[in-house]
Amino acid sequence: MGPEKKLTLSVIKADVGGWVGHCATHPEMLARAQEHLHKAVERGFLIDAQALNVGDDIELIMTHNRGEDNSEIHQFAWDTFLDLTELAKRLKLYGAGQDMLADAFSGNVKGMGPGVAEMSFVERKSEPIVIFMADKTSPGAWNLPLFKIFGDPFNTAGLVIDPSMHRGFRFRVLDVFEEKEWFLSCPEDMYDLLVLIGASGRYVIENIYRKKDNEVAAVASSQKLGLIAGRYVGKDDPVLAVRCQSGFPAVGEVLEPFAFPHLVEGWMRGSHHGPLMPVSFADARPIRFDGPPRVIAAGFQLCEGKLIGPVDLFSDVAFDEARKEANRMATYMRRHGPFEPHRLGLHEMEYTTLPQVMAFIFEKSAIPRRSDLEDELQKLFPHLRELRVVDPGIKDLGAIQKTVAREGAHYVEEIAWPGAKIGLSGGKTLYFLVTYLEPERLSGIHIYPLTLTPILTMPGLTANAMVGMMSTKYPDATAYNLPTIPVTSREEYEKRMAANPEMLKIYKDIWDVDIMVLGIGYLTGPLPGFRALAQQEMGLTAEDLAAKGVVGEINHTPINAEGEPMLDTEDKDLAALTRRVIGVGALELRERAAQEGKYVVAVAGGLEKIEAIRAALKGRYFNVLITDAYVAEALVRKTG
Numbered sequence: 001m002g003p004e005k006k007l008t009l010s011v012i013k014a015d016v017g018g019w020v021g022h023c024a025t026h027p028e029m030l031a032r033a034q035e036h037l038h039k040a041v042e043r044g045f046l047i048d049a050q051a052l053n054v055g056d057d058i059e060l061i062m063t064h065n066r067g068e069d070n071s072e073i074h075q076f077a078w079d080t081f082l083d084l085t086e087l088a089k090r091l092k093l094y095g096a097g098q099d100m101l102a103d104a105f106s107g108n109v110k111g112m113g114p115g116v117a118e119m120s121f122v123e124r125k126s127e128p129i130v131i132f133m134a135d136k137t138s139p140g141a142w143n144l145p146l147f148k149i150f151g152d153p154f155n156t157a158g159l160v161i162d163p164s165m166h167r168g169f170r171f172r173v174l175d176v177f178e179e180k181e182w183f184l185s186c187p188e189d190m191y192d193l194l195v196l197i198g199a200s201g202r203y204v205i206e207n208i209y210r211k212k213d214n215e216v217a218a219v220a221s222s223q224k225l226g227l228i229a230g231r232y233v234g235k236d237d238p239v240l241a242v243r244c245q246s247g248f249p250a251v252g253e254v255l256e257p258f259a260f261p262h263l264v265e266g267w268m269r270g271s272h273h274g275p276l277m278p279v280s281f282a283d284a285r286p287i288r289f290d291g292p293p294r295v296i297a298a299g300f301q302l303c304e305g306k307l308i309g310p311v312d313l314f315s316d317v318a319f320d321e322a323r324k325e326a327n328r329m330a331t332y333m334r335r336h337g338p339f340e341p342h343r344l345g346l347h348e349m350e351y352t353t354l355p356q357v358m359a360f361i362f363e364k365s366a367i368p369r370r371s372d373l374e375d376e377l378q379k380l381f382p383h384l385r386e387l388r389v390v391d392p393g394i395k396d397l398g399a400i401q402k403t404v405a406r407e408g409a410h411y412v413e414e415i416a417w418p419g420a421k422i423g424l425s426g427g428k429t430l431y432f433l434v435t436y437l438e439p440e441r442l443s444g445i446h447i448y449p450l451t452l453t454p455i456l457t458m459p460g461l462t463a464n465a466m467v468g469m470m471s472t473k474y475p476d477a478t479a480y481n482l483p484t485i486p487v488t489s490r491e492e493y494e495k496r497m498a499a500n501p502e503m504l505k506i507y508k509d510i511w512d513v514d515i516m517v518l519g520i521g522y523l524t525g526p527l528p529g530f531r532a533l534a535q536q537e538m539g540l541t542a543e544d545l546a547a548k549g550v551v552g553e554i555n556h557t558p559i560n561a562e563g564e565p566m567l568d569t570e571d572k573d574l575a576a577l578t579r580r581v582i583g584v585g586a587l588e589l590r591e592r593a594a595q596e597g598k599y600v601v602a603v604a605g606g607l608e609k610i611e612a613i614r615a616a617l618k619g620r621y622f623n624v625l626i627t628d629a630y631v632a633e634a635l636v637r638k639t640g
Helices: 027-042 071-090 139-151 190-197 225-229 251-259 317-334 355-362 371-380 397-415 428-436 463-471 490-497 501-512 530-538 542-547 572-579 586-593 607-619 629-639
Strands: 007-014 048-054 057-064 115-121 127-135 169-175 180-186 203-210 215-220 239-243 263-266 272-275 294-303 306-312 386-390 421-424 446-449 515-518 552-554 557-559 599-603 624-628
Touching: 007 071, 007 127, 007 239, 027 048, 027 057, 027 071, 048 127, 048 294, 048 306, 057 071, 057 127, 057 294, 057 306, 115 215, 115 239, 127 251, 139 169, 139 190, 139 203, 139 215, 139 239, 139 251, 139 263, 169 190, 180 190, 190 203, 251 294, 251 317, 272 317, 371 386, 371 629, 386 397, 386 629, 397 428, 397 515, 397 599, 397 624, 421 463, 421 501, 428 463, 428 515, 428 599, 446 463, 446 501, 490 501, 515 586, 530 542, 530 572, 552 607, 557 572, 557 607, 586 599, 607 624, 607 629, 624 629
Parallel strands: 386 624, 421 446, 421 515, 515 599, 599 624
Antiparallel strands: 007 057, 007 115, 048 057, 127 239, 127 294, 169 180, 169 203, 203 215, 215 239, 263 272, 294 306, 552 557
16 A cells, blocks of 8 residues: 555745725635635545635635645645735735736746745644744744743653653744744753744744654744845735644643733834734734734634635633733833834844854755756766755754765665665765654665774774664664774675574675665775775775875775775775675665665865765765765866
């Protein structure tokens, strides 16, 4: 039986015309939006859909099986908003089409004005979802309630007493000014998370995932219209979708943070702070000073993609006190008139946090990919099936190794299937890679060491050590540690292993693993590979190896500048040393990298490794490369 088909929930909103200023949506506008949605459902384009509004914003709530960022879904929303814009112009509504910032659709409405929140998931036996819609505020308005829902045990008791949530949640945070992002986990990264999201005008939470299985829990729109347009064009009026119950916070826990009307950016002209008032659908008309900011909560029960609802959740009289408090806060803030803190600070766009604190958080940032360099390298090395080039931002080798390793960990988690056989070489980059793997993410895997060369230095970075480390991440994994016997050749090792048929079988299985993960060794630095073997057995230095033509190594096999393994060489030292290398050899790696269905993944970065990586690429020892932008640029310059 194949995997269950995922349902996609898309919430796309836009302000395309206000009825009497910015306070409401004309009934004809809402009816026209619902008409578009009804026709799309009738023709099978959508499974189900509803149109709702908060203030002067119209939200299209849609379910379908087309996935996130689908161009046809986004085209449909864009066309619907364009039609509503024309109706708004005929009705002479205020700000007709104000969120439509592009002249023509370009494949995705993100960056074109409308706000988007989308998530894909397999529908559970019971799938309650709350969709929050806010008016007269910005995407950062969700930061505080999302933290309380998914990170604060004083709000969400399930974080303490529900085993399915006890491990916590992972937050994806965006820097909306510099296009950076971070993945931070609660509870362990709580303080780092608060450093960022407390500055809600700059850092916004967009996605939240359950840590134990990476299941999506919530998604928020993060588009800031001022940044999209390059000038101030108004408020952003965000949307937020949150899954509830059965491994996620209960509906009551999801709504509870809004009982506190916290201060948010927005209100009049988007340039003031005001309380976020939770209101019923009927009261979602921000009128006083074009406010105060409003939020509604539409509760739906999904059933085979059908939207059963909505329930007007904030119509509960229990939120009356929150509304009274919001009114008192609004009066207090209004009395400041044009003075801060009612009016936003002039330097809000220049917010920066302490560099020392950012250095701690840097490791957790999601480093942007360089698709331009990926394309160029693909042309130069067409044998590669996949390339990932990450931009670490700084040239420090340690930082590069960590960021490349994190991308490598994500890649392994993407490609590894239940029961997959995974082989590991050794080294510092792989050490970081294993560290970054999410516990329990992979299931039933088998883990093997790819090299068994007896090296005495840095024992914590050997292939066997990597296998042991990785096995601790997955309780149901089967890990194989094989002995590193001091012998003079691979043939001698295999004869010794023949005395134990079971161990010999495991040893031979190494060559048939599904996924091989390799580092690429270079000559300088304290490494546990071939250079360490040369030092240990013959006292050869990095300079000695360089004089013999060695530029790098792959799984303990030395290679020259042309990428060829230095096996059948006239150099007696190298010949003796390479005979001692036990495990998958360079030529065998090349053979497996050419096989269909086999992953041979090299994870290596840093300017110090450029020549070694270039040589390994020429040798075709792997079919996937994960490296950094500095290496990629150097490879393109010299090779191209």
